[in-house]
Amino acid sequence: MSDIEASLRYSSAPHRREAILRRIELDGYVAAADLVTELGVSPNTVRRDLRRLAGDGLVRAVRGGAAAADVGATPFTDRSVQASAAKRAVAAAAVRHVEPGTAIALDSGTTTLEIAKLLPSAADLTVITHSLPAIAVLAPRPDVTLIGVGGQYGRDTRSFGGPETLASLEHMSVRTLFLAATALDGSGVYGATPYEAETKRRLIAIARRTIVVGDARKFVLSAPIRVCGWDAADLLVTDGVPHGFEGVDVEFGSRAPV
Incomplete structure (x- = not known):
């Protein structure tokens, strides 16, 4: 050059x-x-x-x-302030897919926490989640039927996981799942730990529709556990994808330029 x-x-x-x-x-x-x-x-x-x-x-x-x-070791509080504007934009776009009167599931993650904050009022929603921060946000809301899924608490992710969590989810069903990711690439969605990946797979299994949410940084980051391919998802909501990405339908959340 x-x-x-x-x-x-x-x-x-x-x-x-x-x-x-x-x-x-x-x-x-x-x-x-x-x-x-x-x-x-x-x-x-x-x-x-x-x-x-x-x-x-x-x-x-x-x-x-x-x-x-080392994305797998980054504390939740640190991740929550990274690319915060992008996460809010993605969450705002994702919330438009919430159907009133239905049950939804919120995966654990900083972007899905933004979704919890933006869920519309008077929508008669049932929300299932294993994310402690999302539970804390939604617990005071009388307009939301909240089902918190317990298990072994993970301090890094501030969520519950393990056999108890998987067993609790087994008999549930939701209209829409908002699925978070540690990393993304052309072949699918990735998680940081086996427990995390298994919980995500169980959430996918109980959902009629899966919407992956994640900002464009996720395509640069890496994680060791492949959760699923894009054939398991119905939509990706993000603020950017790599050139030539064709894994799934994409909707973009916009934000003010930085």
Whole structure:
């Protein structure tokens, strides 16, 4: 690539950040000083890019640069503030698919928590969830019939899981499931732990319609457990997908540019 081509390419912040993520994916770490040279931009620009990527949970800030993010170990409270505007936009679009007078299931996750906050009033909804934050949000609402699913409590996810959770879900049925993901790619939905993945699969099994919700960062992150393929989902609600993505029908939630 010529110097002119590189300059044109990396004058765009999204292109720079994509290049940084590719470098970290290959090497596990990148030094800020190396990025200044490779991208042909100022140290301040590199610092801004790394802060943005770290804020979105895509990398882990370390002294002198950035390293790959360990998404499975990121506490719920930290994840809840990452890409918060995108999550709210996705949640607002997802809530439009809630049908009054039906039962819905909310998977555990920071985006599904935003959905819980936005559920319409006077819709005569029954909500099934194993997410403790979602239970806390919905418990005071007299217009919602809330069914909390218990089990072994996971502090990282702030949700219940395990055999008791799976057994409780076995005899339930919902019209719509809003399914969260630790990561997404062209082949499907991924979770961080076997318990988490099994709970998601059981939720899919009891739902007549599955709507996957997740911001565009999920296509960059990785997770070890494949939950399901896109054939198990009816819709993906997100704020962006990779070029050429054809896994399932997509609806976009819009947000103000940052």
